[in-house]
Amino acid sequence: MSETFIRKEPILKIRIPFQKRNIVLDKKTIFEEKHMNPIIAAASVIAAGLAVGLAAIGPGMGQGTAAGYAVEGIARQPEAEGKIRGALLLSFAFMESLTIYGLVVALALLFANPFAG
Numbered sequence: 001m002s003e004t005f006i007r008k009e010p011i012l013k014i015r016i017p018f019q020k021r022n023i024v025l026d027k028k029t030i031f032e033e034k035h036m037n038p039i040i041a042a043a044s045v046i047a048a049g050l051a052v053g054l055a056a057i058g059p060g061m062g063q064g065t066a067a068g069y070a071v072e073g074i075a076r077q078p079e080a081e082g083k084i085r086g087a088l089l090l091s092f093a094f095m096e097s098l099t100i101y102g103l104v105v106a107l108a109l110l111f112a113n114p115f116a117g
Helices: 039-076 076-109
Strands: 012-015 022-025
Touching: 039 076
Parallel strands: none
Antiparallel strands: 012 022
16 A cells, blocks of 8 residues: 555656756665765864864954054054054955855865765
């Protein structure tokens, strides 16, 4: 009785232009797990953590130094506060982009691992 509910034909057929074959998705290909070497998986997780950690150290120190000098400059010349603040925020954006690059590398190592094989 349970066999009446089993679908025999593929779930989805996709025809991709410029490709000579059809991609057929059925239960086997949808639920098939990718097997990765455990050493590569562990190294990828460690590398992702190091990428985020090391990418945050430099910009963090730079932002602290820049903020300290900005506060010192505003204390010396309060009338230049607007210019100093604008330059500070722009430099923060450039420094933070380096941290985001580290995050992108970490996400690539975790989810789109080029070493998975």
